[in-house]
Structure formats: C-alpha cells, structure tokens
Amino acid sequence: xxxxxxxxxxxxxxxxxxxxxxxxxxxxxxxxxxxxxxxxxxxxxxxxxxxxxxxxxxxxxxxxxxxxxxxxxxxxxxxxxxxxxxxxxxxxxxxxxxxxxxxxxxxxxxxxxxxxxxxxxxxxxxxxxxxxxxxxxxxxxxxxxxxxxxxxxxxxxxxxxxxxxxxxxxxxxxxxxxxxxxxxxxxxxxxxxxxxxxxxxxxxxxxxxxxxxxxxxxxxxxxxxxxxxxxxxxxxxxxxxxxxxxxxxxxxxxxxxxxxxxxxxxxxxxxxxxxxxxxxxxxxxxxxxxxxxxxxxxxxxxxxxxxxxxxxxxxxxxxxxxxxxxxxxxxxxxxxxxxxxxxxxxxxxxxxxxxxxxxxxxxxxxxxxxxxxxxxxxxxxxxxxxxxxxxxxxxxxxxxxxxxxxxxxxxxxxxxxxxxxxxxxxxxxxxxxxxxxxxxxxxxxxxxxxxxxxxxxxxxxxxxxxxxxxxxxxxxxxxxxxxxxxxxxxxxxxxxxxxxxxxx
Amino acid sequence: xxxxxxxxxxxxxxxxxxxxxxxxxxxxxxxxxxxxxxxxxxxxxxxxxxxxxxxxxxxxxxxxxxxxxxxxxxxxxxxxxxxxxxxxxxxxxxxxxxxxxxxxxxxxxxxxxxxxxxxxxxxxxxxxxxxxxxxxxxxxxxxxxxxxxxxxxxxxxxxxxxxxxxxxxxxxxxxxxxxxxxxxxxxxxxxxxxxxxxxxxxxxxxxxxxxxxxxxxxxxxxxxxxxxxxxxxxxxxxxxxxxxxxxxxxxxxxxxxxxxxxxxxxxxxxxxxxxxxxxxxxxxxxxxxxxxxxxxxxxxxxxxx
Numbered sequence: 001x002x003x004x005x006x007x008x009x010x011x012x013x014x015x016x017x018x019x020x021x022x023x024x025x026x027x028x029x030x031x032x033x034x035x036x037x038x039x040x041x042x043x044x045x046x047x048x049x050x051x052x053x054x055x056x057x058x059x060x061x062x063x064x065x066x067x068x069x070x071x072x073x074x075x076x077x078x079x080x081x082x083x084x085x086x087x088x089x090x091x092x093x094x095x096x097x098x099x100x101x102x103x104x105x106x107x108x109x110x111x112x113x114x115x116x117x118x119x120x121x122x123x124x125x126x127x128x129x130x131x132x133x134x135x136x137x138x139x140x141x142x143x144x145x146x147x148x149x150x151x152x153x154x155x156x157x158x159x160x161x162x163x164x165x166x167x168x169x170x171x172x173x174x175x176x177x178x179x180x181x182x183x184x185x186x187x188x189x190x191x192x193x194x195x196x197x198x199x200x201x202x203x204x205x206x207x208x209x210x211x212x213x214x215x216x217x218x219x220x221x222x223x224x225x226x227x228x229x230x231x232x233x234x235x236x237x238x239x240x241x242x243x244x245x246x247x248x249x250x251x252x253x254x255x256x257x258x259x260x261x262x263x264x265x266x267x268x269x270x271x272x273x274x275x276x277x278x279x280x281x282x283x284x285x286x287x288x289x290x291x292x293x294x295x296x297x298x299x300x301x302x303x304x305x306x307x308x309x310x311x312x313x314x315x316x317x318x319x320x321x322x323x324x325x326x327x328x329x330x331x332x333x334x335x336x337x338x339x340x341x342x343x344x345x346x347x348x349x350x351x352x353x354x355x356x357x358x359x360x361x362x363x364x365x366x367x368x369x370x371x372x373x374x375x376x377x378x379x380x381x382x383x384x385x386x387x388x389x390x391x392x393x394x395x396x397x398x399x400x401x402x403x404x405x406x407x408x409x410x411x412x413x414x415x416x417x418x419x420x421x422x423x424x425x426x427x428x429x430x431x432x433x434x435x436x437x438x439x440x441x442x443x444x445x446x447x448x449x450x451x452x453x454x455x456x457x458x459x460x461x462x463x464x465x466x467x468x469x470x471x472x473x474x475x476x477x478x479x480x481x482x483x484x485x486x487x488x489x490x491x492x493x494x495x496x497x498x499x500x501x502x503x504x
Numbered sequence: 505x506x507x508x509x510x511x512x513x514x515x516x517x518x519x520x521x522x523x524x525x526x527x528x529x530x531x532x533x534x535x536x537x538x539x540x541x542x543x544x545x546x547x548x549x550x551x552x553x554x555x556x557x558x559x560x561x562x563x564x565x566x567x568x569x570x571x572x573x574x575x576x577x578x579x580x581x582x583x584x585x586x587x588x589x590x591x592x593x594x595x596x597x598x599x600x601x602x603x604x605x606x607x608x609x610x611x612x613x614x615x616x617x618x619x620x621x622x623x624x625x626x627x628x629x630x631x632x633x634x635x636x637x638x639x640x641x642x643x644x645x646x647x648x649x650x651x652x653x654x655x656x657x658x659x660x661x662x663x664x665x666x667x668x669x670x671x672x673x674x675x676x677x678x679x680x681x682x683x684x685x686x687x688x689x690x691x692x693x694x695x696x697x698x699x700x701x702x703x704x705x706x707x708x709x710x711x712x713x714x715x716x717x718x719x720x721x722x723x724x725x726x727x728x729x730x731x732x733x734x735x736x737x738x739x740x741x742x743x744x745x746x747x748x749x750x751x752x753x754x755x756x757x758x759x760x761x762x763x764x765x766x767x768x769x770x771x772x773x774x775x776x777x778x779x780x781x782x783x784x785x786x787x788x789x790x791x792x793x794x795x796x797x798x799x800x801x802x803x804x805x806x807x808x809x
Contacts, residue, residue, distance in 0.1 A: 010608050011774075011783065011801045017608075018779040021601040022677050309526045309546045366548055368522050400517050 088113040092499035094129075099492040101204060104133040119220040123230075127212040134204030138331040138435035140422050141485045142342050146201055147194040148283075200489050203330065210236045224251040228262075238329075240269040247300070256306040264298040264320075272329035279349035283332050294324030310367070316360040326350045333435040334422045340479025343425050348434040350418065356381040369397040384417030385439065402453040407466065409446035415439060421487060424479075437472065440488065444470040448495070459502035466495040518559050520552045525705070530555020534562035535570070535672050537696025541683070544690035544705050554686060558679035558693050565675040569598070569667045571618065581657055582664045588656040598667060598674065599652050605670075605782050606647045612789040613782070616645050617757035618666025624762075626753040638760035645757050673698045673735055673781035680777075692729075700733035700777045714771055714806055725806060729773070735781035737788045738769025738808070754788045765792035773804040 089112050096105040107129035114122045137148060195201045216230030229246040247262025270276065275288030298320035306312050332345040362375040377389040388411070395405045416439040418432035448466030455461050472488030518532040523542075528551030530541040539562055541555040568577045581589045602615045619641055623633035644662040651658045659665060672695050679693045680702045691702030692710050701710055709728035714736070727734070737754070754763045770787045774780035783803055787794040798805040 010786070011779075011803055013604065013608055014779050014782050015775055017601050017604040018677075018774075018776045018782070021597050021674065021778060022681065022776060306546060310522070366522060369519070371548075397519075399519060401519060 086115045088115075088501070088503045090499065090501045092497060094495065094497040096496075097494050098133065100200075100202070100489070102134045102136075102202060102491070103131060103206065103493075105129055105131050121216075121218040123214075123216045123218075125212075125214045125216075127210070129210050131206060131208045131210070133206055134202035135206055135330070136437055137201050137203045138328075138333055138348060139201040139345055140334040140336075140342070140435075140482065140487060141195075141198055141200050142334075143197050143481060143485070144342070145194055145197060146342065148201060148203065148345075198485055200486070208237050210234060221248075224255070225249065226251075238271050238273055240271070242267055243296075249302075258302070258304040260300075260302040260304070262300045262302075264296075264300070266296040266298070268294040268296070268324070270294065270325050270329070276325065276327070276329045277347040279327060279347055281347050283345035283347065292325030292329075294322055294326065296320055296322040310365055312364045314360075314362040316358075316362075318358050318360075319355065321353070321355045323353055326352060326354060328434070328436055331434060331436050333420060333433055335425055336422050336479060336481075337425055338479065340481030340483075346423060346433075348436065349432050350434055351383065351432055354381055354383055371395045371397075383439070385413055385415070387411065387413035400454070402451070405450040405452070407446065407448035407450065407464075409444075409448075411444040411446075413442060415441040422482075437488065437491070441473040442470055442488075442490070443473060444468065444491075455500075459500065462497075462499045462501075464495070464497040464499075466497075468493040468495060518552070518556060520548050520555065522548065527705075528552075528555075530559070532559045532562075534559065535566045535675065535695060536572075537672065539695045541679070542690075542692040542694070542710070545687075550687075554683050554689075554691070557682050557686065561679045561682055562675045562695060565671055565678065568594075569671045571664065571666050571668065578665060578667060581659050584659060586658060586661050588658045590655055591652075591657050592655075595657065596652060596655070598670060599650070599657065599665075601778070602667070602670060603647060605786070609786045609789065611646075611758060612756065613669065613786055614645060614647050614757035615665050615667055615669065616647050616650065616663055617755055618668065619644055619662075619664050620755045620757070620760055624753070624755060642760055645760075669785055670778060670781070672696060673733075673777040676700050676733065676777040698733075698735040698777050698781055701729050701731050704730040714769075714808070727773075727806075732773055732775055733777035733780045734771060734773050735777055735784050736769055736771040737781065737784035738767065754785075756789065763789055763791045766790075767794050767807045767809050769808045770794060770798070771806040771808075772798065 089110070091111075092107075092109045094105070094107040094109070096103070096107070098104065107127060109125065109127045111123065111125040113124075116122070139146060139148070193204065212232065212234035214230060214232035216228060218226060218228040221227050226249045227246070228249075229244075231244045232242070234241040243264055243266035245262060245264040247260060249258050249260035251258050270292040272288075272292075275290050276292045278287040278289050281287040298318065300316060300318040302314065302316045304312065304314045327348055327350050329347075331348045333348055334342050335344045335346055337343055356379060358377060358379040360375065360377045362373065364373045365371060372392070372394040375389075375391045377391075378386070379389075380386040390410045392408045393405055395403050397403045416434070418430065418434060419439045419441075420430070420433045420435055421440075422435065423430075423433060446466055446468050448464060450462055450464040452460055452462035468491070470491040472490055478487070518530060521529045521531060523529050526544050526546065528543050528545055528548055530543070530551055532539050532555070539559065541551075541558045543551045543554055545551050545554070567573060567575075570576045571578050571582060573579060577591065577595060581591065581595075599615075602613075605613045606615075620638070623637045623641065625631060644660075644664075649660055649663060650665065676693050676695050676698050677700060679695070680691070680700045683691055683693065684702050688703060690705040693700055693702060697715070699712065704710065709730045712727045712729055712734060714725040714727065754766055755761065756763050766788045770784045772780045772784040772787065774783060783798070783801060783805075787797050787801075787805070787807075790797045795807050798807070
C-alpha cells in the first residue's frame with residue numbers, strides 16, 4: 001500500500017517543515033511591543049493589591065522615608081515588565097479637603113519608571129501640591145472673641161478678651177472671619193484674624209506650595225540580591241528637605257523569603273515665615289530667632305515570606321531618630337487663669353530629640369479572583385506616643401478586570417506626655433508643652449472605595465473616594481469658663497483621587 | 505460561532521484564575537476559541553503578564569491571518585483580484601508550510617478549499633448542498649494555482665486562502681516560544697484544544713483530558729504530558745446530519761464533499777503544535793484509513809470513532 005510507504009517520511013518532513021516555519025517566523029516576524037499589547041486588557045496591575053508574590057509597595061511606616069526593594073515571588077514580574085514594556089507612567093491627582101474650612105490640598109503626581117535589560121530600574125517622581133485653608137493654631141476656644149495674627153506679623157496687640165463672656169465684640173461678624181489689615185505699619189505683611197466665641201481658633205491663612213522630586217535606582221547583584229538607592233528633594237515656602245537612601249534585599253529559600261535592610265538620611269531646613277518663634281515666648285511679643293534645622297536617621301529591617309500561593313506576609317521593623325527643631329513654629333497654647341479665662345498665648349516647645357520604633361505586619365491574600373490585604377502597625381516613641389493602625393483592603397474583581405475596592409482603616413494613638421490642652425497661669429513651669437492636636441490622644445477611622453477600570457493597551461484608570469473622621473479622646477478636668485465648649489472638635493476630611501497608569 | 509466577549513471599553517477580556525496545585529490559568533477568547541495559559545506560578549500578576557503575552561500573540565496572528573476579518577493581511581490578499589500583493593516573510597513562511605503539507609498529503613490538505621464553506625454550512629441542520637453547486641467551486645480550489653515568492657503573493661480571482669487549519673496551532677507554538685523567552689516556569693498553552701507544553705510542572709506532568717465528542721468538558725481519557733504538543737481535529741462540534749448520515753466538516757478538496765467514515769476526532773502528539781495539528785488533519789482527511797495512516801506514521805495518537 002502506497003500509504004504505508006509514504007507515512008513514515010511524512011512525519012519527519014512535517015516536523016522539519018514545522019521547525020522551518022517556526023524558525024523563520026521568529027527571525028522575521030517578531031511582534032512589536034505595540035502588537036503585543038494591542039487590543040489587550042492591561043498587563044499592568046497595581047502590584048500592591050494583587051495576590052501573593054506581588055510586590056508590597058507600602059512604606060513600612062507612614063513617615064519613614066526608606067523605600068524597600070519589593071519582595072519577589074519565584075518569578076520576577078519586574079524583569080518581564082522591563083523587557084516587555086520598559087516604561088511605566090503613573091499619574092494621579094488628589095484632592096483633600098477638611099471640614100469647617102480647614103486644610104485643602106490639591107496634589108498632582110507623576111511617576112515615571114523605566115526598566116532596563118540588565119534588570120535595573122530607574123524611577124523618577126515629581127509631586128506638586130498646593131495647600132490652602134486653616135489649621136488649628138493650638139489656642140482653645142473661648143467664650144469671648146480671640147484675635148490672632150499670622151506668623152509674618154512682627155507686632156500685635158494680642159487681645160484676649162476677658163471681659164463680659166458671651167458678648168461678642170462688635171467687629172466680629174462671623175466665626176473665624178479673616179480681616180485683612182493693610183497699611184498698618186509694622187503689621188503690613190501680616191493678617192489679623194479674629195475668632196468668635198466658642199469657635200476653635202483656626203488660622204485660615206495657610207497657603208503653601210510644595211514641589212518634591214525623588215529619584216531612585218534599583219540594581220540586581222547576582223541572582224539573589226538587589227540594591228536600591230536614591231535621593232529626594234522637597235521644597236516649600238518655609239521648609240526644605242533633602243534625603244538619601246540605600247537598601248539591600250536578599251532572596252533565599254527559593255526566593256520565597258526576602259530579607260532586607262535599608263537606611264535613610266534626611267536633613268531639613270525649617271524657615272518659618274517671620275522666623276522661628278522663641279519657645280515659651282508670649283505670642284504677642286513676636287520674639288523670633290531665624291531659621292532652624294533637623295536631621296533624621298532611619299533604619300529599616302524587613303522580612304517577606306511567601307507562606308503559600310495564596311498568602312504573602314511581610315514584617316518590617318523600623319527605628320528612626322530625629323534631632324533638631326521639632327516644634328511647629330505656628331502652634332501656640334492658651335494660657336488660662338484658674339477659672340479658664342484666656343490670659344494670653346505662649347509658643348509651644350517640644351524636645352529636640354525623638355526616637356520612634358515601629359513594627360508593621362502586612363498580609364496579602366489571593367482568593368480565586370479577588371484579593372485582600374490586612375495590615376497592622378504598632379508605633380511607639382520616646383515622647384510617650386503609641387499608636388496602632390489596622391488597615392483592610394478588599395479588591396473585588398469583575399470579569400472585565402475592572403474592580404471595586406473597599407478600604408477600612410482604624411487608627412488610635414495616645415498623647416505625647418507633654419501634650420497640654422492649655423496652660424494654667426501659676427502652675428509649675430514645664431520644659432515642654434504643645435497643644436498640637438496631632439500629639440493628642442485620638443481615634444480615627446477611614447472608609448473608602450476605589451474603582452479601577454482597564455483602559456486597554458496596558459493602562460488603567462482609577463478613582464478613589466475616602467472619608468476620614470478623627471475624634472479626640474482628651475478628657476481633662478475643665479475649668480469652669482470652658483464648660484460647654486467643644487475643646488476638641490476633631491477632624492473630618494474627604495479624599496478624592498483620580499489616577500491613570502500606563503505601560504509601554 | 506461564539507462571539508468574542510468584550511469589556512465595557514470594547515477591549516477583549518483576559519482574566520486570571522487560581523487553580524489547584526499552585527496553578528494560575530489565564531483565560532481569554534481568541535480565534536473563535538476559548539484559550540488558556542496554565543502557569544505554575546505563585547503570583548497572579550506574573551501569570552497575567554505571561555498569559556498576556558500569549559494572548560497578544562494569539563490576537564496578533566488572528567488579526568493578521570484570519571479570513572473572517574476584512575482588515576487582515578490575508579483578506580487583503582484574498583481581495584486582490586489576482587494582482588501581486590506584497591507580504592512579509594511570516595506570510596510567505598506559512599504559505600511555504602501549507603505547500604509542503606499539500607504535497608505531503610497528495611493534495612488532501614489544501615488551504616484554498618475554504619470556499620467550499622460557501623455551500624457547506626455546518627450548522628447541525630440537514631441542508632446538504634446540491635452536486636452542481638459543489639462542482640462549480642472546484643475550479644477555484646488548488647494551491648498549485650496560487651503563486652508566491654519574492655515578497656509577493658497572487659491569488660487568482662474567485663480563489664481564497666484560508667489558513668484556519670494552521671493558524672491556531674502556529675499561534676500555540678509562537679505563544680510558547682515567546683513565553684519561554686520570558687520565563688522558565690511550568691507552562692502550558694492551550695488554544696481551543698491545540699496545546700503545547702512550555703515546561704513541565706515541578707512535580708509530575710500536565711494532565712490533559714481528551715474531550716468526549718459532543719460533550720462539554722467530559723474527558724474520556726486523561727493524558728499526562730511533560731513535553732511536546734497535542735492537537736485535535738475532528739467534527740466534534742460541526743457537522744450536518746441527513747438521513748442518518750453524519751457529514752463532518754472535514755471536506756475533501758478534490759471532490760468538494762466531506763470525507764466519509766472519518767473518525768469523530770483524532771488527537772496527535774508531536775514535538776510542535778503545527779506538526780501535531782497537521783498530522784491530525786491529514787489523518788482525518790484519510791477517512792476510514794485515518795488509523796492506518798497514524799499507525800504507519802509512527803506517532804502517538806488517540807482516535808475517537
């Protein structure tokens with residue numbers, strides 16, 4: 001039968017023809033990067049919320065500037081991304097608005113990353129933001145009108161009105177109204193504002209612009225080590241900061257375990273408007289002493305472990321020490337008589353040294369399609385503040401790769417041991433005192449929802465809306481004149497963020 | 505034909521699914537078939553990245569070689585009305601391969617036979633075309649009538665090239681090659697039942713079910729594969745039924761009629777997916793001689809009657 005004779009060579013000839021076909025096609029028809037991504041749902045997904053092995057990107061503590069190299073799974077996604085789509089651009093716009101006419105921030109961020117064929121990566125991030133609105137100046141609400149000046153003032157009759165409580169003085173028209181006092185000699189560059197009875201004194205004249213630039217590079221050293229280093233620079237009207245960081249990460253246990261260590265050194269120059277006030281000086285005296293500086297050293301140790309294919313856990317310990325000027329140059333304390341009537345205001349004073357330790361435990365879980373992340377942080381410092389944070393994200397994936405991501409966060413902290421709501425005239429002298437609400441005991445909750453949708457060709461659009469609620473836990477014995485006043489109104493804020501990411 | 509599911513942006517969707525044994529499956533739809541890339545990998549995003557490369561390659565090949573897409577390179581050639589059309593090396597390589605298969609199969613495999621579908625509609629009905637209509641198409645069939653070389657191809661008016669019998673297998677091989685350039689992890693690419701192992705799982709082998717004809721996901725046989733490719737041809741889903749005779753969708757280009765007494769499905773194992781696919785297709789075209797052909801070819805095969 002002819003078939004029999006022909007069949008055996010058919011197989012060999014077909015095999016040869018197939019190899020020729022595939023060989024030729026590889027040599028001549030290599031698809032372009034654009035082809036590969038054309039018409040596809042995005043290949044890039046925010047790694048921080050995808051399943052086990054995805055790189056945890058969250059900074060180990062909220063404030064630490066050290067950026068750790070991401071943990072890796074057995075397969076190195078970043079390398080692939082570098083080879084396949086070397087550029088990644090993330091852009092975002094954030095709007096943050098506190099209630100009661102307080103701080104409002106608009107921030108634009110662009111983050112450009114470039115991967116190279118030798119597995120190294122370069123990233124550049126530019127942040128520009130504007131801040132307007134008001135921040136509590138530290139003084140207490142009072143049953144009488146209080147008048148303050150913005151920091152650039154050089155003289156002012158601070159007029160704590162002790163007379164006839166509950167009767168407003170005539171010039172006050174609204175709570176916290178801002179009155180521009182022009183052509184008033186030495187006070188010409190300052191703004192005087194008065195605060196109605198019962199209202200929290202808020203300096204509503206804050207206005208600042210910040211530009212921040214950071215540059216980072218990551219390199220592979222051998223098969224299981226990565227070195228990353230970088231620098232950052234930030235500039236504001238009254239603040240300048242420069243920092244450098246370096247970190248090394250070592251993978252072992254078949255790349256299921258990563259140990260990392262990093263350092264960050266930062267130097268800050270604080271140039272308060274009108275000069276830094278002399279600590280404990282009376283508010284109305286405007287005793288200023290020029291510019292200040294601060295240095296922060298930060299050490300971070302991290303352990304990342306892939307527990308199984310659905311769970312990755314990360315433990316970070318960080319310790320940072322800051323030395324130098326730690327006061328908030330715009331924060332004052334109310335000085336009261338024993339009845340609670342305001343007598344005046346003093347500038348705050350904080351220790352020049354602070355050591356902070358933080359332990360952060362992060363867990364990412366992958367379900368079949370959805371993923372979620374649970375993290376806890378414990379922080380304590382030698383100012384007496386301890387804080388706990390619990391954070392939960394759940395990413396609910398839809399069939400088209402869009403997702404909804406609810407976010408819950410709970411935060412609680414104890415007060416610094418020098419936190420004072422007010423000072424009483426005649427009490428024993430203190431070395432340190434501050435009425436900054438950020439150093440008080442408070443609880444905060446965040447509830448948010450993010451929606452992300454793939455835009456094709458490796459890009460994604462996302463929008464996030466969050467509500468932040470903060471409430472003080474302070475319950476000191478309240479002098480008679482302060483009874484009935486809301487001494488710690490807390491803080492409510494909205495956060496709206498839109499982002500667009502693209503790889504190419 | 506199933507439609508391509510699309511997301512709200514009109515983009516074809518791709519998704520990743522976590523499966524037992526540490527496997528992530530990347531699922532998408534291309535070339536009128538459900539496609540999947542299996543990866544033994546911890547990281548869903550990594551799986552999606554690799555799977556995305558395979559999906560992009562499948563869609564690139566579909567966009568270029570599909571005769572269903574009027575904007576494909578192939579459609580441009582088919583519409584040229586006999587004029588020479590400039591084509592790239594990949595197109596020429598596929599045509600060269602088609603010619604070798606044509607010659608090796610004594611003309612049974614012919615990429616110009618697709619026009620027979622104008623009269624043969626395999627929709628499960630009993631609408632058998634009349635002899636005359638079939639015969640009228642035969643002059644427009646025959647790969648030897650197509651001329652190519654020197655970067656151009658000429659398709660005479662009335663003729664059409666259909667690379668449907670090659671493109672899917674070719675896409676599997678290409679996807680495996682591309683994916684392996686990026687990772688050495690356990691990997692299997694399966695486009696609508698044509699599959700190839702990129703690398704075996706860390707333990708054991710990939711388990712592949714051979715589907716029972718006319719069933720959905722019912723395996724009558726489970727194969728274990730550590731390497732190589734597997735392709736299945738058959739009339740499992742596409743046929744006509746009249747007077748108790750089942751007319752499978754495998755058409756003999758020389759007669760214009762379905763090959764009689766062919767197995768319902770033929771699965772062949774080979775080194776590459778194009779090779780396996782071509783062996784399975786040519787075997788089916790042998791009709792009742794399919795099994796003899798496969799025996800003589802000395803390949804591993806599974807025939808379902």
